[in-house]
Each structure stands twice: as C-alpha cells, then as structure tokens.
Amino acid sequence: xxxxxxxxxxxxxxxxxxxxxxxxxxxxxxxxxxxxxxxxxxxxxxxxxxxxxxxxxxxxxxxxxxxxxxxxxxxxxxxxxxxxxxxxxxxxxxxxxxxxxxxxxxxxxxxxxxxxxxxxxxxxxxxxxxxxxxxxxxxxxxxxxxxxxxxxxxxxxxxxxxxxxxxxxxxxxxxxxxxxxxxxxxxxxxxxxxxxxxxxxxxxxxxxxxxxxxxxxxxxxxxxxxxxxxxxxxxxxxxxxxxxxxxxxxxxxxxxxxxxxxxxxxxxxxxxxxxxxxxxxxxxxxxxxxxxxxxxxxxxxxxxxx
Amino acid sequence: xxxxxxxxxxxxxxxxxxxxxxxxxxxxxxxxxxxxxxxxxxxxxxxxxxxxxxxxxxxxxxxxxxxxxxxxxxxxxxxxxxxxxxxxxxxxxxxxxxxxxxxxxxxxxxxxxxxxxxxxxxxxxxxxxxxxxxxxxxxxxxxxxxxxxxxxxxxxxxxxxxxxxxxxxxxxxxxxxxxxxxxxxxxxxxxxxxxxxxxxxxxxxxxxxxxxxxxxxxxxxxxxxxxxxxxxxxxxxxxxxxxxxxxxxxxxxxxxxxxxxxxxxxxxxxxxxxxxxxxxxxxxxxxxxxxxxxxxxxxxxxxxxxxxxxxxxxxxxxxxxxxxxxxxxxxxxxxxxxxxxxxxxxxxxxxxxxxxxxxxxxxxxxxxxxxxxxxxxxxxxxxxxxxxxxxxxxxxx
Numbered sequence: 001x002x003x004x005x006x007x008x009x010x011x012x013x014x015x016x017x018x019x020x021x022x023x024x025x026x027x028x029x030x031x032x033x034x035x036x037x038x039x040x041x042x043x044x045x046x047x048x049x050x051x052x053x054x055x056x057x058x059x060x061x062x063x064x065x066x067x068x069x070x071x072x073x074x075x076x077x078x079x080x081x082x083x084x085x086x087x088x089x090x091x092x093x094x095x096x097x098x099x100x101x102x103x104x105x106x107x108x109x110x111x112x113x114x115x116x117x118x119x120x121x122x123x124x125x126x127x128x129x130x131x132x133x134x135x136x137x138x139x140x141x142x143x144x145x146x147x148x149x150x151x152x153x154x155x156x157x158x159x160x161x162x163x164x165x166x167x168x169x170x171x172x173x174x175x176x177x178x179x180x181x182x183x184x185x186x187x188x189x190x191x192x193x194x195x196x197x198x199x200x201x202x203x204x205x206x207x208x209x210x211x212x213x214x215x216x217x218x219x220x221x222x223x224x225x226x227x228x229x230x231x232x233x234x235x236x237x238x239x240x241x242x243x244x245x246x247x248x249x250x251x252x253x254x255x256x257x258x259x260x261x262x263x264x265x266x267x268x269x270x271x272x273x274x275x276x277x278x279x280x281x282x283x284x285x286x287x288x289x290x291x292x293x294x295x296x297x298x299x300x301x302x303x304x305x306x
Numbered sequence: 307x308x309x310x311x312x313x314x315x316x317x318x319x320x321x322x323x324x325x326x327x328x329x330x331x332x333x334x335x336x337x338x339x340x341x342x343x344x345x346x347x348x349x350x351x352x353x354x355x356x357x358x359x360x361x362x363x364x365x366x367x368x369x370x371x372x373x374x375x376x377x378x379x380x381x382x383x384x385x386x387x388x389x390x391x392x393x394x395x396x397x398x399x400x401x402x403x404x405x406x407x408x409x410x411x412x413x414x415x416x417x418x419x420x421x422x423x424x425x426x427x428x429x430x431x432x433x434x435x436x437x438x439x440x441x442x443x444x445x446x447x448x449x450x451x452x453x454x455x456x457x458x459x460x461x462x463x464x465x466x467x468x469x470x471x472x473x474x475x476x477x478x479x480x481x482x483x484x485x486x487x488x489x490x491x492x493x494x495x496x497x498x499x500x501x502x503x504x505x506x507x508x509x510x511x512x513x514x515x516x517x518x519x520x521x522x523x524x525x526x527x528x529x530x531x532x533x534x535x536x537x538x539x540x541x542x543x544x545x546x547x548x549x550x551x552x553x554x555x556x557x558x559x560x561x562x563x564x565x566x567x568x569x570x571x572x573x574x575x576x577x578x579x580x581x582x583x584x585x586x587x588x589x590x591x592x593x594x595x596x597x598x599x600x601x602x603x604x605x606x607x608x609x610x611x612x613x614x615x616x617x618x619x620x621x622x623x624x625x626x627x628x629x630x631x632x633x634x635x636x637x638x639x640x641x642x643x644x645x646x647x648x649x650x651x652x653x654x655x656x657x658x659x660x661x662x663x664x665x666x667x668x669x670x671x672x673x674x675x676x677x678x679x680x681x682x683x684x685x686x687x688x689x690x691x692x693x694x695x696x697x698x699x700x701x702x703x
Contacts (some may be wrong), residue, residue, distance in 0.1 A: 244632075
C-alpha cells in the first residue's frame with residue numbers, strides 16, 4: 001500500500017466514507033423499518049405459521065397439522081360458497097360503480113357552478129360510516145315497513161323483501177356496495193379528466209367530435225384508460241373486502257347466500273375460535289388481494305403509452 | 307381555396323360582471339393576414355375564441371362573407387385553428403391526428419364503427435381517400451417519416467407542423483392561430499414564422515393571428531389590430547402602426563426598444579420641453595400640454611449646433627448591427643432617453659469624444675408624435691416640419 005500513489009488512498013477514504021454514509025442511512029431508517037416489520041410483515045408471517053396448526057383461540061397448546069387446514073378448506077362447501085358470493089358481488093359492484101362513475105364524471109365535468117355541489121353529494125357515502133348506513137339501508141329496502149315496500153304496495157305489486165331471499169339479498173348488498181363505491185370512483189375520474197385540457201376539448205369540437213358519444217369514444221375514454229385501469233383494480237379490491245354490510249344486515253344468511261370471505265374468516269376465527277383454520281382462509285384472501293395489487297402495479301407501469 | 311372576409315360588428319363579451327370585449331368593430335378582408343396584438347388579458351384570445359365559436363358572445367354579430375355565423379357550431383364555420391398548446395390528441399399517432407377531422411366530416415357515426423370498412427366497400431373507398439389526403443398533407447410539412455409517432459415523441463417544431471396539418475385537413479377558408487410560436491425557442495420561431503407566411507401566400511386564405519409579440523406581428527401581418535382593455539386601439543398596416551400610432555399605448559407597446567416620451571408645451575406652434583425650445587414647428591396644433599414621443603432610431607446626433615437638446619450619456623450598448631445609447635433625460639423632464647444609431651455613424655461620433663459627456667440630439671423630420679392627455683395622437687397631418695427659416699437658411703447655403 002505504501003508504494004501506491006495518494007489517489008488510491010484517497011479512493012479508499014472516499015469508499016469508507018461512502019460505507020459509513022450507507023450505514024448512517026440504515027441507522028436512521030431503522031425505526032421506520034422495524035415498525036413496518038412489527039406491524040405489517042410479522043403479523044402476516046404469524047398468520048401463515050398459525051395456518052399450519054390446529055390452534056384454537058384462547059388455548060395455550062397447539063399441534064402442527066401441516067397442510068391439514070388447507071385440505072379441509074378445499075373440501076368445505078361454505079368456503080367455495082363464500083368465494084362464489086364474493087365473485088358475484090364483485091362482478092355486480094365493480095362494473096356498475098366504475099362505468100357509472102365514468103358516466104357521472106363526464107356529465108359533471110361539463111358543469112361549472114353545480115359541479116362542486118354534486119361532487120360533495122356523491123362523495124358523502126364514502127365519508128359515512130358503512131355500519132350505521134347499513135341500518136338505514138335495511139330500513140329503505142325492508143319488505144314491510146320501508147319506502148320501497150310502500151312504493152310497491154302503491155303500485156299494486158307484491159312486496160319484495162331483499163334480505164329474506166338468497167338471490168335478492170346478494171343484490172341488496174350489491175346496491176349498497178355500488179352506492180358506497182361510486183362516489184370514490186367519481187372523484188378519481190374527475191381527477192383523471194383534468195388531463196383533458198380545455199384546448200383539447202375545443203380542438204375536438206372544431207374537428208367534429210362535439211357529440212357526447214363521439215367525444216367519449218375518440219377523446220375522453222382513450223385518455224382516461226390509465227385512470228380506468230387503476231380504478232378498476234382498486235374497486236375489485238374494495239368489493240372483495242365487503243364485510244360491514246354483511247355483518248350488520250345478513251350475517252351471511254339466509255342459509256349462507258351472502259356469506260363472504262372476510263365475514264367467514266371473522267366467524268370461523270372469532271366466533272368458532274378455530275384460529276388455525278381462519279388463518280388458512282386469511283392466507284387465501286391475502287393471495288387473492290395480492291394478485292389484484294400486482295395486477296394494478298403491472299398495468300400501472302404500462303400506462304405510459306402516450 | 308379562397309378566404310372569406312369577416313365582418314365583426316358591435317361585438318361584446320362579458321364574463322359575469324367583467325366586460326372582456328367592448329363593442330368591437332373590425333373588418334377582415336378576404337385572404338388577409340390580420341394579427342390581433344396586445345398584452346395578455348386584453349381580450350385578443352377571447353375575440354379569437356368567439357370567431358371559432360367556442361364561446362357565445364354577449365352582443366353583436368359576426369358575418370363571414372355576409373353570412374351570420376354565430377348560430378353555427380365550431381365545426382360548421384369553415385374555420386381551422388392552431389392552438390397555443392397545439393392541442394394534439396396525445397393517444398393518436400400523427401397519422402391519426404391528421405385523419406380525425408376528415409373521418410369525422412366524411413364518415414357517418416355508423417360508418418366509423420370498427421369493422422365497418424370490412425363490410426362496406428363505400429367505407430373502404432372513403433378511408434382510402436382519407437389516407438391519400440393525409441399523405442398529401444404530411445408531404446409538404448415534412449411529416450411523412452413521422453406519421454406513426456405519437457405527439458410525445460415529436461419536437462416542438464414538429465408538433466407545431468402536425469397542428470398546422472390537422473388544421474389544413476378540411477380545406478378551411480379562415481385560419482385562426484392563437485400564439486402558435488410562443489412555446490418555441492427563438493431560432494425555431496424565426497424559421498416557423500417564415501413557414502407560416504409561406505403557408506398564407508400558398509393557400510391564399512384568411513389568417514387571423516393572435517400574438518403578444520409585437521415584432522412577430524409587424525413582421526408577418528398585412529394589417530395589425532392592436533388591442534387594449536377589450537378595445538381595438540388601432541387597426542392598420544405594420545408601417546402605420548409603427549410610425550403613426552394613434553394612441554400612446556400603441557406607441558409604447560409596439561417597437562423592440564421603448565419609445566422615448568417627454569412632456570412638451572406648445573405655444574403658437576413652437577414646441578418646448580421642460581423650457582428647452584425645440585427646432586420644431588407644429589403649425590395647427592392648439593396651444594397646451596402634450597406628450598411628445600419619438601422612436602429611438604429617429605433621434606440623430608447633430609454636430610452643427612442645430613440640435614434640439616443635448617443630454618449626458620449614461621450607457622452605450624453595442625449589439626452588432628446597431629449601437630444603443632441611453633441618455634439621462636432629467637434635463638427635459640423625461641426618464642431615460644434611448645437613441646439607436648448605426649455602428650458606422652457611432653464610429654464617426656466617437657472620434658475625438660469620450661463616452662460620459664453630453665451629446666447633442668435632434669428629432670428627425672416627421673418623427674415627433676404628439677399625444678393629448680387622454681393618450682390620443684393629435685399631431686394632425688401634415689407632419690410637423692422644421693422651422694421655415696431653417697429651410698430657408700439651407701437654401702441659402
């Protein structure tokens with residue numbers, strides 16, 4: 001080393017300075033990192049570990065059962081029922097809340113003075129407590145005492161009780177889901193619409209795209225495509241997480257017709273105290289939501305197409 | 307292609323309480339290159355947007371070749387427009403951008419549905435015509451190699467050409483341009499300025515051009531309409547706008563170097579500034595206080611003693627093709643007085659003189675402009691002339 005020139009020594013000094021800089025950076029970010037591990041990463045690991053045991057909530061002992069919980073899960077008709085209900089619910093709620101919000105956003109974007117008012121009105125459901133609003137909805141959709149019942153009776157139609165019938169109960173929950181989600185999507189679409197400058201709209205009017213459908217097809221829709229993808233995936237995640245309305249209104253009934261994944265996890269883990277089995281369900285749920293999230297990241301990265 | 311004439315009569319525009327345009331009257335001749343010039347907020351862009359039909363006007367009429375166009379939607383007005391931001395469709399290729407106005411005008415809603423070209427030979431034929439027209443548009447603009455690119459992949463100048471191409475697609479009779487060069491760098495602006503003038507000459511259609519750049523307006527236009535506070539102050543040829551501004555605000559706004567202003571007193575045709583008598587006679591101008599304005603290049607260095615005033619030099623700037631001298635005008639009740647000389651004249655002046663001392667200045671013949679208290683020009687034609695006895699003296703020599 002002694003025979004080497006000063007520059008080499010200088011380089012070494014620089015490198016050690018860089019190392020200490022990196023160490024310093026790690027030290028500073030350690031609290032945040034540890035907090036993240038303790039609150040997010042560790043619980044997920046614990047859940048995965050518990051899913052391989054027959055642990056029951058409150059007990060002090062547990063046995064490792066390997067993939068036992070998972071094989072039981074695959075042969076459990078209520079799990080498949082919950083998954084199916086979740087899928088149907090998502091299939092109803094997502095398209096209506098996404099395209100409905102797009103339609104409303106395009107209409108609202110053309111308004112000047114009333115725009116703020118409608119934004120607030122449509123956003124109110126997002127800010128409200130869904131648990132409390134579920135009770136209001138149960139009254140609105142009630143087959144005997146609600147305004148819907150009076151309307152149907154007034155028209156001479158037979159009464160419809162949403163939460164007594166299996167198929168209708170799922171539709172009833174979907175209506176509330178759409179009501180709750182559409183305002184959020186609307187705000188996102190309105191933000192996306194700011195991409196379309198007034199000059200662009202004027203240019204399109206000059207070029208003959210002045211009809212509602214022409215403008216939607218040639219200008220608004222293509223330019224909103226990246227926003228739409230994000231909103232679509234977010235809505236899927238939201239719809240898959242449906243819980244409050246189920247817990248308050250139907251409790252999964254009648255006869256499991258509205259049993260959803262999150263609600264089943266809750267029932268199995270905290271009511272039936274089967275923590276091991278509940279953890280296996282949670283792992284399945286995490287994998288599904290994780291897939292949606294990955295889809296969003298992947299599609300989001302592709303959006304730089306103009 | 308032939309341009310339309312445009313007749314704007316008593317046009318007014320009000321946003322809520324603020325009056326943006328106040329009774330605009332303007333006749334634009336067919337095939338003319340007319341520039342709306344003014345500072346930002348003067349209403350020039352609003353006027354253009356009313357012509358295009360993007361906004362309704364509060365009162366007045368717009369006639370195009372005698373036909374009232376106010377009830378027509380923008381697409382039916384036989385106009386095209388190039389926007390300041392170019393407003394290209396970012397999700398379409400250059401080809402798509404050029405083709406869209408043609409598709410919208412030549413194909414019906416059903417014919418534009420995807421797959422229609424497969425089913426109908428007529429649609430195929432129309433689409434072929436559109437493709438041909440796009441190629442014809444792209445060729446002279448140098449866009450043929452760029453047809454498959456998206457606007458984000460183009461330079462500023464290329465985007466501007468695409469915007470021009472899209473505007474020309476439907477053979478408009480009137481071409482509106484809203485500051486199309488303001489987003490470009492200086493060198494490119496010069497080139498595209500020439501291209502736009504060339505486009506105007508080739509097509510022969512009516513151009514209405516909006517800019518806040520006075521040199522652009524003077525260089526390009528057949529006529530310039532200078533706007534201020536929602537009114538047209540003066541509409542005339544660039545020469546008249548520059549040499550004979552009707553209004554002090556026009557004189558101030560036009561010209562690369564600020565015009566020199568000084569308070570002047572007129573008594574029986576004799577002019578004095580701050581008590582210093584000038585070698586000027588303005589017969590026919592009533593006695594009173596005026597503002598006298600002179601362009602910097604119309605002030606000369608006068609060595610023979612017959613100068614109007616002599617002022618101390620503050621600063622001398624050499625810019626290659628001219629020399630700018632800034633003098634302290636406190637003596638004549640003005641701020642800085644700017645003089646522009648050709649370098650060879652300056653070199654002659656320089657001999658035997660050091661900067662920092664006084665230089666004797668004279669106002670060139672016919673260059674003095676008088677404005678009254680309201681800012682209106684009062685120096686009636688004929689132009690203010692040199693004193694009669696001086697002319698006589700020159701004859702004697």
